[in-house]
Amino acid sequence: MFAENETPPRLAALADPPLKGRDHSRTWPARLVVLVPYVWLIVFFLLPFVIVVKISLSQTAMAQPPYIPVLDLAGWEGLKNFFSELTFENYVLLFTDSLYLTSYLRSLEIAAVSTLLLLLLGFPIAYGIARAPRRWQAVLVILVMLPFWTSFLIRVYAWINILQREGLLNDALLMLGIVQQPLVWLATDAAIYIGIVYSYLPFMVLPIYATLEKMDESLLEAAADLGSPPWKAFWLVTVPLALPGIAAGALLCFIPTVGEFVIPDLLGGSEQMMIGQTLWTEFFTNRDWPVASALAVVLLCLLIGPIMIYQHMQTRQLEGAR
């Protein structure tokens, strides 16, 4: 027999997934496989964020580029000057000027309400698809996905056609006698919600469908055998089992919606802005790059929690599968 801590060599080889059977990580081709995308991401993803943080601590200037200090790497003195000129002024501004605070709060509120609406609308669709005969499911999934492949901008634009004062929604409502006067839809919050729900619906339906589809139907049979009425089995069995999909869908909708620009810009009103619009205006209209950077840093801090949860789930889903 083998000693307690010793695994039989053959068994150890079996226990290791085949991909670890040969050690690839030390050969040169393997190093390149990691290094090439890694270096790309560090240069074009990580470094830009470092620069955003740096510029958020700078001051606006009438110069090109429109901020000071510009990093001067010429010697110790330059470096010291550079650090002494960094300031938290932009952040103080963000937390004292109510314009920015309301903009953040409004974005969070719109994103939260939209996510709830998406869940209420998306769950029944996902549930219906999961209960459809298997040969239909693939077709239905493609039908839900297809709009995701057409341009975001086009899909938002399509709603301008419908929501304008003489548009088809008002025509339909008038014809059905639901309203007597045409309603104002464009430039309202209702239009923003319609646009968000429309654009993000596939992101909510598909993850929920994916968890429902894997569900073991014998659990529901067992619940029925034990005398549980269908609605109770739904609440106590189906919904808890679908929670990972619900969470993934909710995060996938909530996080990008907070920073949404196109939808509120084209469908919403101009008096109250979401944070994506505020950032855009600070940058393109006011040319205040430091404030725009500070807005981005605070937005990132708000979203870092949900993003980490999402990443954790994504990693577990992709890698737990093996």
Added chain:
Amino acid sequence: MRKGLSWFNIAAIGLGLAFLYIPIAILVIYSFNASRLVTVWGGWSTRWYGELFNNEAMLDAAWISLRIALLSATVATVLGTLAALALVRIGRFRGRLMFSGMIYAPLILPEVIIGLALLLFFVAADVDRGFWTVVIAHTTLTMGFAAIIVQSRLLGFDWSVEEAAMDLGAPPLRTFLTVTLPLIAPAIASAWMLAFTLSLDDLVIASFTTGPGATTLPIRIYSEVRLGVKPEINAVCTIMIAVVALGVVAASLLSKLREDKPAVPLPGAP
């Protein structure tokens, strides 16, 4: 999941699909409207498509967008495939957590943040903004999507065929090129397609990173849309929808012939 549809299920699916497709259908129908007034139906006509082909600015923008999408999708697919191989095949390496974090982050990060960060980077690096900066930005944005698609294919991959090839004496590179690559080719193809359409669609990141002479199609459309609905825009949108729909249907038919997995994956859906 128990099969069998109730009326409620059918209604949910039906209304959901109607909600998804009716706005697009209306847009397509109105692109054939003879009237200049977008709210009045003036009979069928292809007039706006004709005007579109005389619209120099729009054609230029379309050509620029197409070139950016072709280039960035190709680079992003190569980088994304390498990243997927690194995550699945090599397993553990130093800085793996940061690596996977940087790959997944662009999938959900608000576009305004990515756009602003890349622009400030290009300014700090003193790079002239234009065609190439948009290509780099789109590559960075889409390589994560490409990586996820290839990664999910690699996870279901039977590595014993690779082992077999190597046991029979094939060197690693040749094994990869003749065994592994053909087997993951469908995933690579759909990764490329997704990267291509995402690049073609992007407005926000392109607006930040573009410069003089590199106005992409979405930027062009956006600047016109802000001034109101125009029949020419309906026509240009209809063409884009048709191209994407044809591509997706062709890809899913192709993958139906090769395997049983749909070729149109989405982040978050396995």
